[in-house]
Amino acid sequence: xxxxxxxxxxxxxxxxxxxxxxxxxxxxxxxxxxxxxxxxxxxxxxxxxxxxxxxxxxxxxxxxxxxxxxxxxxxxxxxxxxxxxxxxxxxxxxxxxxxxxxxxxxxxxxxxxxxxxxxxxxxxxxxxxxxxxxxxxxxxxxxxxxxxxxxxxxxxxxxxxxxxxxxxxxxxxxxxxxxxxxxxxxxxxxxxxxxxxxxxxxxxxxxxxxxxxxxxxxxxxxxxxxxxxxxxxxxxxxxxxxxxxxxxxxxxxxxxxxxxxxxxxxxxxxxxxxxxxxxxxxxxxxxxxxxxxxxxxxxxxxxxxxxxxxxxxxxxxxxxxxxxxxxxxxxxxxxxxxxxxxxxxxxxxxxxxxxxxxxxxxxxxxxxxxxxxxxxxxxxxxxxxxxxxxxxxxxxxxxxxxxxxxxxxxxxxxxxxxxxxxxxxxxxxxxxxxxxxxxxxxxxxxxxx
Amino acid sequence: xxxxxxxxxxxxxxxxxxxxxxxxxxxxxxxxxxxxxxxxxxxxxxxxxxxxxxxxxxxxxxxxxxxxxxxxxxxxxxxxxxxxxxxxxxxxxxxxxxxxxxxxxxxxxxxxxxxxxxxxxxxxxxxxxxxxxxxxxxxxxxxxxxxxxxxxxxxxxxxxxxxxxxxxxxxxxxxxxxxxxxxxxxxxxxxxxxxxxxxxxxxxxxxxxxxxxxxxxxxxxxxxxxxxxxxxxxxxxxxxxxxxxxxxxxxxxxxxxxxxxxxxxxxxxxxxxxxxxxxxxxxxxxxxxxxxxxxxxxxxxxxxxxxxxxxxxxxxxxxxxxxxxxxxxxxxxxxxxxxxxxxxxxxxxxxxxxxxxxxxxxxxxxxxxxxxxxxxxxxxxxxxxxxxxxxxxxxxxxxxxxxxxxxxxxxxxxxxxxxxxxxxxxxxxxxxxxx
Numbered sequence: 001x002x003x004x005x006x007x008x009x010x011x012x013x014x015x016x017x018x019x020x021x022x023x024x025x026x027x028x029x030x031x032x033x034x035x036x037x038x039x040x041x042x043x044x045x046x047x048x049x050x051x052x053x054x055x056x057x058x059x060x061x062x063x064x065x066x067x068x069x070x071x072x073x074x075x076x077x078x079x080x081x082x083x084x085x086x087x088x089x090x091x092x093x094x095x096x097x098x099x100x101x102x103x104x105x106x107x108x109x110x111x112x113x114x115x116x117x118x119x120x121x122x123x124x125x126x127x128x129x130x131x132x133x134x135x136x137x138x139x140x141x142x143x144x145x146x147x148x149x150x151x152x153x154x155x156x157x158x159x160x161x162x163x164x165x166x167x168x169x170x171x172x173x174x175x176x177x178x179x180x181x182x183x184x185x186x187x188x189x190x191x192x193x194x195x196x197x198x199x200x201x202x203x204x205x206x207x208x209x210x211x212x213x214x215x216x217x218x219x220x221x222x223x224x225x226x227x228x229x230x231x232x233x234x235x236x237x238x239x240x241x242x243x244x245x246x247x248x249x250x251x252x253x254x255x256x257x258x259x260x261x262x263x264x265x266x267x268x269x270x271x272x273x274x275x276x277x278x279x280x281x282x283x284x285x286x287x288x289x290x291x292x293x294x295x296x297x298x299x300x301x302x303x304x305x306x307x308x309x310x311x312x313x314x315x316x317x318x319x320x321x322x323x324x325x326x327x328x329x330x331x332x333x334x335x336x337x338x339x340x341x342x343x344x345x346x347x348x349x350x351x352x353x354x355x356x357x358x359x360x361x362x363x364x365x366x367x368x369x370x371x372x373x374x375x376x377x378x379x380x381x382x383x384x385x386x387x388x389x390x391x392x393x394x395x396x397x398x399x400x401x402x403x404x405x406x407x408x409x410x411x412x413x414x415x416x417x418x419x420x421x422x423x424x425x426x427x428x429x430x431x432x433x434x435x436x437x438x439x440x441x442x443x444x445x446x447x448x449x
Numbered sequence: 450x451x452x453x454x455x456x457x458x459x460x461x462x463x464x465x466x467x468x469x470x471x472x473x474x475x476x477x478x479x480x481x482x483x484x485x486x487x488x489x490x491x492x493x494x495x496x497x498x499x500x501x502x503x504x505x506x507x508x509x510x511x512x513x514x515x516x517x518x519x520x521x522x523x524x525x526x527x528x529x530x531x532x533x534x535x536x537x538x539x540x541x542x543x544x545x546x547x548x549x550x551x552x553x554x555x556x557x558x559x560x561x562x563x564x565x566x567x568x569x570x571x572x573x574x575x576x577x578x579x580x581x582x583x584x585x586x587x588x589x590x591x592x593x594x595x596x597x598x599x600x601x602x603x604x605x606x607x608x609x610x611x612x613x614x615x616x617x618x619x620x621x622x623x624x625x626x627x628x629x630x631x632x633x634x635x636x637x638x639x640x641x642x643x644x645x646x647x648x649x650x651x652x653x654x655x656x657x658x659x660x661x662x663x664x665x666x667x668x669x670x671x672x673x674x675x676x677x678x679x680x681x682x683x684x685x686x687x688x689x690x691x692x693x694x695x696x697x698x699x700x701x702x703x704x705x706x707x708x709x710x711x712x713x714x715x716x717x718x719x720x721x722x723x724x725x726x727x728x729x730x731x732x733x734x735x736x737x738x739x740x741x742x743x744x745x746x747x748x749x750x751x752x753x754x755x756x757x758x759x760x761x762x763x764x765x766x767x768x769x770x771x772x773x774x775x776x777x778x779x780x781x782x783x784x785x786x787x788x789x790x791x792x793x794x795x796x797x798x799x800x801x802x803x804x805x806x807x808x809x810x811x812x813x814x815x816x817x818x819x820x821x822x823x824x825x826x827x828x829x830x831x832x833x834x835x836x837x838x839x840x841x842x843x844x845x846x847x848x849x850x851x852x853x854x855x856x857x858x859x860x861x862x863x864x865x866x867x868x869x870x871x872x873x874x875x876x877x878x879x880x881x882x883x884x
Contacts (some may be wrong), residue, residue: 094815
């Protein structure tokens with residue numbers, strides 16, 4: 001058997017085949033709107049997305065949740081459209097629409113038959129400049145976002161635990177504040193607060209338009225110019241200024257106890273570098289590190305050692321998120337089997353990480369990971385909405401189209417030595433918060449069925 | 450674990466609806482008699498296959514509940530001369546994406562691979578399907594994971610609500626119990642039981658096959674014969690039908706959390722009912738899991754009582770019901786139930802308007818092509834259409850069938866389907882104002 005040889009041959013082939021993907025077009029209108037067009041003519045469907053480079057990390061004090069509340073209110077009408085009309089028109093055209101808010105961006109999208117693209121553009125351009133709603137509209141919607149917090153966060157103990165971890169990880173930067181907002185802030189948000197936020201941050205000069213699917217690039221660009229081009233830039237928009245993290249001098253640890261915990265686990269988050277425009281090498285090494293440590297539920301280092309060999313873990317994981325404007329996170333975690341305490345599990349996890357950094361990368365595993373990454377570039381072509389999202393997130397957080405296009409090359413350039421060098425950060429827990437999610441100590445851990 | 454928490458406005462994932470879909474489906478029959486639907490799409494060098502085996506966890510006995518789930522989870526944990534690590538490493542070398550999933554009614558297999566590796570991937574997958582090892586260490590490891598999941602489920606209000614609803618609805622029938630069994634039954638499963646579950650579930654007599662991507666009919670037929678070499682002709686007998694038997698009323702399951710999860714519903718419409726499509730269209734107006742439905746308008750938009758509320762036709766292989774789900778603050782639970790009953794009674798009596806119907810027809814027919822925008826989605830749709838008993842030309846006539854519906858037909862269905870007095874509610878939480 002010569003597995004290495006096989007892999008190399010296949011890799012060469014993949015590189016060749018992948019070259020058939022249609023290029024992605026990037027342009028900017030005079031009013032500052034950036035436009036990305038991804039042609040994929042396989043199905044008569046188009047995805048139309050507008051991303052604003054503003055999110056929950058840009059909220060004024062005591063108004064946590066306003067970015068997300070505004071996202072909901074963007075469906076409540078404009079000077080010429082009724083509340084709810086946007087979604088009704090999308091539906092009447094057989095389309096789907098939705099929106100999402102993160103710390104760095106707020107996105108709105110529709111999926112429709114490709115001959116309806118112009119109408120989607122007209123409505124999205126309209127609400128970019130002419131949002132209008134009344135108290136009758138925002139009051140019940142505030143109750144809706146509070147219900148959302150109740151359902152999505154407060155009813156899920158893992159969600160609350162994560163919220164606590166983030167709040168402990170960030171000492172100054174607003175990534176420590178939940179996207180949906182703190183309940184006490186949310187209860188006091190008003191429609192005027194949302195409108196002020198809108199006037200401060202929304203406009204073509206703070207937005208990215210992504211069109212993906214069954215379009216002709218030239219025609220789509222002309223259409224974007226015709227419909228979005230006449231919008232004036234918003235002069236209120238200023239460059240993003242956010243608090244910086246001070247040096248982290250002390251490790252943080254927390255214990256989150258809740259009777260609803262079914263599987264106790266340990267999670268640790270490290271503050272990590274992000275993908276930077278023109279300089280993604282460090283992020284790529286961290287991504288490879290995460291893939292080697294936790295990228296497979298069977299063969300990754302953590303699963304193999306802790307779950308398969310030592311038998312102390314139900315599962316163990318590692319992850320890296322470098323898709324953020326200011327700070328990324330690297331995560332390690334372990335859910336122990338019954339009879340193994342969280343302390344023991346954490347110690348076992350740390351020992352395996354230290355051992356990995358000491359012993360170095362297994363070349364066969366490294367080759368398999370690289371091969372899968374190359375293949376994932378081809379698999380990704382099947383998911384046009386996923387591709388649109390990659391460019392939308394990337395451009396929203398300050399990356400360029402080139403950075404997205406060359407990400408797989410950056411991953412490919414990572415050496416085993418780079419991975420070990422990047423992994424040294426995992427040995428310094430001053431940059432990290434470690435959390436235990438567990439049943440209350442006073443409660444018997446016995447669970448009734 | 451997702452680090453980037455993106456909050457979406459919509460709660461329910463939409464599985465609903467299908468412009469005339471420009472999808473050319475080729476029926477394929479292999480030399481050995483296997484049938485498949487293929488959508489050829491050559492622009493990307495990948496192939497996606499979806500296999501659905503009917504039966505699923507309904508094939509388990511009460512004493513071996515969870516056997517099909519555990520067995521399915523073990524298919525990727527070692528086969529032939531490979532242990533779990535070696536099997537996974539081989540999948541990675543091939544960059545193949547293989548998934549096994551067991552549900553109440555089916556065991557499904559999804560595989561995506563690069564065209565050039567087709568034979569190697571098929572051989573690899575065949576080993577998992579025909580020669581799984583069920584090694585003792587793998588069984589114990591995966592059993593531990595399953596028990597852990599069952600413990601989590603026992604503390605999850607959504608799962609508690611769904612389980613309680615199923616049990617009230619179907620009692621002793623396999624539909625009345627959890628597909629994953631219980632901590633006790635899973636703890637008791639032995640290797641022989643897993644082998645029997647494997648022989649019972651994976652058989653040619655119950656498979657439905659969808660394929661999409663960079664492959665032609667002849668090549669697909671060849672690969673399928675290769676894949677099914679060694680898979681038995683016949684599997685285990687599928688149990689009898691389940692009758693819906695939940696009594697009208699409200700059952701409260703105390704649970705300490707900020708919200709009440711409410712599962713509600715009554716008897717439904719069978720998938721092979723000639724008017725199933727009518728019921729489907731009606732439900733899309735009423736509560737079909739998106740904005741703009743009556744339930745969302747009444748409970749969310751007008752009153753802010755919930756983040757999301759939806760209803761669905763739960764038409765399974767062996768039985769059917771009509772159900773809905775919502776969560777609301779404990780203080781609002783009684784008001785929410787009252788509104789649900791009112792909406793139920795309202796549509797039963799007054800149906801929908803001409804305008805409602807024409808709007809939903811436009812939406813459903815327009816949205817149809819959105820389902821066919823990727824090989825993975827297409828292969829899965831091809832398999833599930835066969836499993837659900839549709840004809841191969843359904844894709845081409847489905848929108849005409851929807852457009853042909855009259856408001857009289859739809860409202861006759863409303864009178865038949867909706868029965869406010871029959872509604873059964875499970876409330877998991879600390880609801881105020883409910884006994």
